[in-house]
Amino acid sequence: MNASAEPLVRFIEVSKSYDGKVDAVRALNLEVEAGEFLTLLGPSGSGKTTTLVMLAGFEQPTAGRIFVGGEDVTMVPVEKRGIGMVFQNYALFPNMSVAQNIAFPLMVRKTPRAEVEQKVARALAMVRLDGLADRRPQQLGGG
Ligand SMILES: Nc1ncnc2c1ncn2[C@@H]1O[C@H](COP(=O)(O)OP(=O)(O)OP(=O)(O)O)[C@@H](O)[C@H]1O
Ligand SMILES: [Mg+2]
Incomplete structure (x- = not known):
């Protein structure tokens, strides 16, 4: 298959269970094209964050495969994926501005x-x- 015809991100039958009993994500099939702006909308506990942390590589799927740019990254460790994730409530530096928080991994x-x-x-x-670049995280609303 022509690699350029591949979607940027592809989830194939991805499932995740943290405890071996309940599925946080069940048999998810998802394709995201380069340049596409995608929003995941769903009730609390429906698996949105779990989907994103599996894409970034912080968690591994229990079943299924994840492809990025046509490459199977399912077992690629987080530091080798080159995917950034900005969390809403934690893993933000409270002493840095919005812009500095985003810049930090690039500075590293x-x-x-x-x-x-x-x-x-x-x-x-x-x-x-862009208008809020100089604020600190605690000076922002949740969204
Ligand atoms: N680290 C974890 N360990 C165990 N269970 C977890 C963990 N993270 C999430 N879960 C469980 O997995 C399911 C999906 O949670 P997840 O956080 O992905 O949902 P969400 O859609 O992001 O919810 P919210 O809208 O509240 O952010 C929930 O049942 C949740 O309790
Ligand atoms: Mg969440």
């Missing part, structure tokens, strides 16, 4: 400053938070 990777600024601006604009 020694990305040139100009590139960091450009990428942070792009990410903030994408989620319409």
Whole structure:
């Protein structure tokens, strides 16, 4: 198959159980195209965060495969996936601004400053938070 015809992200029959009894995610099939803006909407406990942490690699699926750019990343460790995740309530640095929180992983990777600024601006604009770049996390509403 032509690799460029592959969706950017593909979940195939992905299931996750944390306790071996209840399915947090059950047989999820999902395709996301490059440039697509996708929102997961569902009741609390329906598996939205579990889906995202499996994509980033913080959790492994109990069953199924996850492909990114046509490559099977199901067992690729989090630090080798190159996927970032900004959490809503935790894993944010309270002493850093919104912009600094987003820039941090790029700084750790020694990305040139100009590139960091450009990428942070792009990410903030994408989620319409550009006006709030200098606020601290506790100065923001939940969403
Ligand atoms: N680390 C964990 N250990 C055990 N069970 C978990 C863990 N994380 C989530 N769960 C369970 O998995 C199910 C899915 O939870 P998840 O957090 O993915 O839902 P969510 O859709 O993100 O909910 P919310 O809208 O409240 O953020 C729930 O039953 C939850 O209790
Ligand atoms: Mg959640």
